[in-house]
Amino acid sequence: MAFIRSISGVRATLGDALTPALVADYVSAFCTYLPDGAIVLGRDGRPSGTWMEHAAVAAVQACGREARILGMVPTPTVQIFAEETGTAGAISISASHNPAEYNGLKFLGGDGLFLRAGQLQEMWRLVDGGRYNYVRAGGEGSLTRVAKPLETHIKRILDHALFTADGGARLRAVRDRKFTVVVDAVNAAGSSAVPQLLEAMGCDVVPLYCDGSGVFPHTPEPLPQHLGDLSRAVREHNADLGIAVDPDADRLVIIDNHGNAIGEENTIVLATHAVMSAAEYFSTDDFDARTAVVNFSTTRGVEDAAAAYGGTVHRSAVGEINVVDKMLSTRAAVGGEGSGGVIVPQIHAGRDSLVGTALLLDFLVSRRERLSEVVASLPVYAMIKHKAAFEGDPSNLFDKLEKTFSGARALHGDGIRLDFADAWVHVRASNTEPILRIISEATERERAENMVKDVQDVMSASAYMSS
Secondary structure, X not given: OOEEEEXXXXXXXXXXXXXXXXXHHHHHHHHHHOOOOXXXXXXXXXXXXXXXXXXXHHHHHHOOOEXXXXXXXXXXXXXXXXXXXXXXXXXXXXOOOOOOOEEEEEEEEOOOXXXXXXXXXXXXXXXXXXXXXXXXXXXXXXXXXXXXXXXXXXXXHHOOXXXXXXXXXXXXXXXXXXXXXXXXXXXXXXXXXXXXXXXXXXXXXXXXXXXXXXOOOOOOOOOHHHOHHHHHHHHHOOOOEEEXXXXXXXXXXXXXXXXXXXXXXXXXXXXXXXXXXXXXXXXXXXXXXXXXXXXXXOOOHHXXXXXXXXXXXXXEOOOHHXXXXXXXXXXXXXXXXXXXXXXXXXXXXXXXXXXXXXXHHHHHHHHOOOHHHHHHOOOOOEEEEEEEOOOOOHHHHHHHHHHHOOOXXXXXXOOEEEEOOOEEEEEEEOOOOOOEEEEEEEOOHHHHHHHHHHHHHHXXXXXXXXX
């Protein structure tokens, strides 16, 4: 039995912690917390999302609100519709990359942004106290089913200046290139969305796992070890690239034309190149095309990419809303997370695999190179991602690490990140699992591995248990 509530929302396991009553309680609290207005609802395609949608709609209507139903759509589509006039907020029914036994709820405000930590704490208090604003007879809410939400999402992307300036010359160039792309959407929310975008950009699409059933053909987190079928399909179809997304399609992972996974960290590296190399289309009074934001756990490759254009990179705590807040405060035109999340706030301020895909195709055309050639020009780093069980207050461990590695520059705000001249290591409590995450990166794999071992040694010496 697992139940987790964090800055990422609520996630729980089916058959025990995740019940209709739990869904109703959290949606009722959400409606009670928000100002007046409609609530947008979308789901990532997991079979359990159907009954969760029914429970959520019932709670929205019991609170006297209009429920606007998008059906099976990516979380970024939900974010776009949350921005509509008359909307108070939105809920994406999704457990993101978690396995099939999980589902969850992600909460967004009427600005399309995820609720911040303080806002969520207020909502948690309503849930814990069972205090909800239900309406009496005659005040029941309504239900509206939104037609063709994916078309709205795709139009938002292709209406960006990158694709409309100069009479749409760059979009025509992408269409003329006629990329062949294999898509693995783990049969979830990206099953229609990603192919529709690619077709709108003139691509020949080879759907691999895009049946929309929500039944995962493999572990849904889009990591290289889970994408063997996609790699083989790229080679078999002589495709230009393969695209993998997680169940709610906010994360993008790419396979090159030789069938090689380029690593989820390189998604945001390529997106940074794509935006900064086309700065004239992204620089406005509100956004600086040569400013990027990523979280503390993301590769130094982003700094390398920005340096090629005289750009600047800022870092934030892990979590989409943390990255977005930092982007808005620094006017960054591009940002995201090393897990494959790309954010371009001029389109909407959230991770979006469709945005990342469109940027990548344009960048490949502008470079006049194949994906494998572009990736070969990127600096190579070795990154180690380790999970560790722990006992006690992790803040005590963070203090111990800073004292032990006094020669490193310590960055706080999300666990601790220790920066060395040739490497870094970040140790933090997970937002989605009851674990510590230890992430290290260096130019040499042995160096990265040794940093993880050094952290484990400190944990062992301090009576922490790791696994």
